[in-house]
Amino acid sequence: MNPDLAAVLSALQANYGFRQLNVACEQPLLIDTERGIKRIRLWTDEALLHLHLKWRNHVKNEHFFVDRMYVTRAGLPSVRFGNFSMTCHDAPMEPLALNNNEQQWAAFLTDLSRTSRDQPVDESKTEMQIQVHTLFEQAKQMHELDPEIWGIVSACYSSACTRAAEADRLREQHQYRRSAFLLPADFSHDSCKALFDTLFFELGQSEPTDGCGVLARFVLTDALQAQRGQSMGKLLQELALKGFFDRENADLMLAEWFAPDEWIRLLQASLQGDVPVDRSSDVFRRVWDQKIKLIRLLENIGVQSGRAGGGAPSGSEGQQLDQSNTLLL
Amino acid sequence: MHQVDQKDSSWINRILFYYDLVPINLAAEGSLTRVDTYSGRFALKRKVLNDRQMRALQTVYALARRLVIDAVCPLPTKYGDLIIRDRETSYYLMPWFQETVDASNLPERYRHLFHKAAQLHRQTMERKQECAALYQAMVRVLSQRQMIWEHFLYTAEHHVYPSPFEQTVLQSAFIYLENMQRAREFFSRDKDEEGKSKEMRRALCHGRLTPLHLLIENERSCLTNFENSEDGFFIVETAALFEQAAVMLEQKQTDWRALYQSYQSACPLDEEERGFLQHFLLFPSAHANLLIRYSQSETVDEQWFVSRWTRLCETHQFMYTAITKMMKEEQKRKDELRKQKEAAEKKEADD
Incomplete structure (x- = not known):
C-alpha cells in the first residue's frame, strides 16, 4: 500500500x-x-x-x-x-441524467443562482470587439494561412464583430454588480447525482467561476451532442418557468453565446498551424451554428434580456444572425 | 404507535441521510417517529422552530456536551448541524428513551421533574443581578389578577341571586383578596432596607417545564424539549412549577413537603427567593383563569365549576401551608444554629 x-x-x-x-x-x-x-x-x-x-x-x-x-x-x-x-x-454513485429530469435540474440551478453568490470573479476580460479586430488585423498581415480557413474567417468577420460588440454590450451592463452567480469551474453532468429522489450536488474543490458563463458553456457543449439537444431545450424552458432568467442571468448567458470564441480559437489555431484544417473548421461551424440556435431558443422562450431590440431576432441584428447562420449551414 | 407508510418514509430517509443512518423499522409515536437502525434506536422530531429556538437548542446542547447539565438533546448530524431545516419545518434526532414511567403517573413524574428542574437551575447558576424590573412585572401581573377578581366580584354582588359558583367564590374571596394585597406589598418593595435594588440569582430556565418534557428510564431521568429555554431569574420558573403542580396533582396523593425538599436539596433557595416563592403563590393564575372562563362561558355547568373551584382552593391551600411550614421550620433551624454559633463564640471569647 x-x-x-x-x-x-x-x-x-x-x-x-x-x-x-x-x-x-x-x-x-x-x-x-x-x-x-x-x-x-x-x-x-x-x-x-x-x-x-x-x-x-x-x-x-x-x-x-x-x-x-x-x-x-x-x-x-x-x-x-x-x-x-x-x-x-x-460519494453517491448514481448520476442524475439531465434527460427526463430537466425540471429537477432547473429547480436546482434556480435555487443555486440565488444562494451561490459572492463578489464577481474573472471580470477583467479584454473587450471582445477589440480582441476580434486585433486578431483579424494580425492575421491579415500573415500570408501563410490556410485559404479555406481564411475564407471562413473573413466571411464571418463582420458577424463576429457584431456578436463581439453585442457580447461586450451585454456584459458591460452588469460590470459593476456587487454579487455574481458562481459555479465551480469544473461544473458538469457529473456534478449532480441522484439520492433519495433528491439532487446531490458535488461542489468539488475547484475555484468558483462566473456561473452564467459556466452554465452557458455547459448548455452549449451538451446541445452540440445530437441526442442531448432536445433535453437542453427543455432545460432552458424549465429554467425560464422557474424564474432563473432574471435580466442579469439572461444577459450574461446570451453574452457567452454571442461571444465569438470559436472564431477566435479557429483563427488562433490556424495562426499557430497546429490543428488539422478539416477538424477545426468543422468544429467552428457546429459551435457557431449551435450558439445562434441557443440565442434564438432563449429569445423564443420569451426571456427578457438587455439585447438591443430585445425579443425575437429581428431588425438588422436578427438579420445578421440569420445571414451568418445560413451562410454556414 | 403505528407503522410509517412509504410516502412518509421517503422524507425520513432523506433526513436520516444527514446522520448516515439506514432505518430498519419506523414507527410514529405521538409527535415523534421512532427509528430503529443497526446503530441503535432514535427519536426523530419534526417541529416548526424559529431562529431563537434554534439558538436555545444550541446553547443547551453545548452545556449537555460539556456535561454541565443532564439533558436529552439533538444529536449532531455528520456535518455538525443540530437541526435540519426543511422549508418551514425543522427536524432533529435524539437518542431513544424507553420510558418506564407512564405519562399518566403524574406524582412520579413531578417528583422527578422538581429534582431535575433544581439540578438544571443549580448547575447553570450565575451571579445575582438586579431584579427591580421583575418585581415591577410581578406587580403588573398582580394588578391584572386583582382586576379579574374585582370584576367577577362586582358582577356577582350585583346579582339578586348569585349562582352557586358565585356564592362559592364569594365565600373564599376575602382570603384571596387579602393574599393578593400581601403579595402586592412584597413585590412593591423592589429595594432593600438600605435603598439598594434587590438582587436575585439567574440561571438557565427550561421555559416549558411539564411532566411531558421529562424522559424517565428506570433510575435515569432527563429533561428534554429545550426550545424555549433562556437565561432568567430561575425562581419564577420554580414558582410557576409549584403552581402548575397544584393544578395537576390530586391533593391527597401529593407530598408537597417532599417535592419542596427535593427541589431545595438540589438547589437551595436563599431568603429572597423563598420570599418570592411564598408571595408568588399567593395569587395563583389557575383561580383567575377559572373566573374568566366562568364569565365567558355561555352555557355554564355550575356543578363542574363549583367542584373545580373547591378542588383548586383545597390543593392550593394544602400546598401553600406545607411549603410555608417547611420554610418556617428551615428558618427556625437556621436561627437555632446561628444562636448556638453565637453562644459558642461568646463562650470562647469569655474563656
Whole structure:
C-alpha cells in the first residue's frame, strides 16, 4: 500500500468515527466504510478550503443535498495532514441524467443562482470587439494561412464583430454588480447525482467561476451532442418557468453565446498551424451554428434580456444572425 | 404507535441521510417517529422552530456536551448541524428513551421533574443581578389578577341571586383578596432596607417545564424539549412549577413537603427567593383563569365549576401551608444554629 494512503487511512480512523475503512478507488480517493462510500479530498490551498467551507454553508438548503464536509470527532470540518488538509464527503454513485429530469435540474440551478453568490470573479476580460479586430488585423498581415480557413474567417468577420460588440454590450451592463452567480469551474453532468429522489450536488474543490458563463458553456457543449439537444431545450424552458432568467442571468448567458470564441480559437489555431484544417473548421461551424440556435431558443422562450431590440431576432441584428447562420449551414 | 407508510418514509430517509443512518423499522409515536437502525434506536422530531429556538437548542446542547447539565438533546448530524431545516419545518434526532414511567403517573413524574428542574437551575447558576424590573412585572401581573377578581366580584354582588359558583367564590374571596394585597406589598418593595435594588440569582430556565418534557428510564431521568429555554431569574420558573403542580396533582396523593425538599436539596433557595416563592403563590393564575372562563362561558355547568373551584382552593391551600411550614421550620433551624454559633463564640471569647 502506498505509504501516504496508509497515513490517510490512519488519520481518517483517528479523526472520524468509522470502524471499517477500505480503499475503493485511489484516483479519486474513495473509501468504503460501514456507513457507505466516502470521498476523501486533499487540499493544498488552505484559503481555497475555507472558501469552499463558506461556499457550502451559503449553498446548503432543503431542496438538494450538497457534498458538505463531515465533521471530525472534535467537531472540525477538516483534518490537518502534513502539508495538506483532508476532508471527508459523501460519494453517491448514481448520476442524475439531465434527460427526463430537466425540471429537477432547473429547480436546482434556480435555487443555486440565488444562494451561490459572492463578489464577481474573472471580470477583467479584454473587450471582445477589440480582441476580434486585433486578431483579424494580425492575421491579415500573415500570408501563410490556410485559404479555406481564411475564407471562413473573413466571411464571418463582420458577424463576429457584431456578436463581439453585442457580447461586450451585454456584459458591460452588469460590470459593476456587487454579487455574481458562481459555479465551480469544473461544473458538469457529473456534478449532480441522484439520492433519495433528491439532487446531490458535488461542489468539488475547484475555484468558483462566473456561473452564467459556466452554465452557458455547459448548455452549449451538451446541445452540440445530437441526442442531448432536445433535453437542453427543455432545460432552458424549465429554467425560464422557474424564474432563473432574471435580466442579469439572461444577459450574461446570451453574452457567452454571442461571444465569438470559436472564431477566435479557429483563427488562433490556424495562426499557430497546429490543428488539422478539416477538424477545426468543422468544429467552428457546429459551435457557431449551435450558439445562434441557443440565442434564438432563449429569445423564443420569451426571456427578457438587455439585447438591443430585445425579443425575437429581428431588425438588422436578427438579420445578421440569420445571414451568418445560413451562410454556414 | 403505528407503522410509517412509504410516502412518509421517503422524507425520513432523506433526513436520516444527514446522520448516515439506514432505518430498519419506523414507527410514529405521538409527535415523534421512532427509528430503529443497526446503530441503535432514535427519536426523530419534526417541529416548526424559529431562529431563537434554534439558538436555545444550541446553547443547551453545548452545556449537555460539556456535561454541565443532564439533558436529552439533538444529536449532531455528520456535518455538525443540530437541526435540519426543511422549508418551514425543522427536524432533529435524539437518542431513544424507553420510558418506564407512564405519562399518566403524574406524582412520579413531578417528583422527578422538581429534582431535575433544581439540578438544571443549580448547575447553570450565575451571579445575582438586579431584579427591580421583575418585581415591577410581578406587580403588573398582580394588578391584572386583582382586576379579574374585582370584576367577577362586582358582577356577582350585583346579582339578586348569585349562582352557586358565585356564592362559592364569594365565600373564599376575602382570603384571596387579602393574599393578593400581601403579595402586592412584597413585590412593591423592589429595594432593600438600605435603598439598594434587590438582587436575585439567574440561571438557565427550561421555559416549558411539564411532566411531558421529562424522559424517565428506570433510575435515569432527563429533561428534554429545550426550545424555549433562556437565561432568567430561575425562581419564577420554580414558582410557576409549584403552581402548575397544584393544578395537576390530586391533593391527597401529593407530598408537597417532599417535592419542596427535593427541589431545595438540589438547589437551595436563599431568603429572597423563598420570599418570592411564598408571595408568588399567593395569587395563583389557575383561580383567575377559572373566573374568566366562568364569565365567558355561555352555557355554564355550575356543578363542574363549583367542584373545580373547591378542588383548586383545597390543593392550593394544602400546598401553600406545607411549603410555608417547611420554610418556617428551615428558618427556625437556621436561627437555632446561628444562636448556638453565637453562644459558642461568646463562650470562647469569655474563656
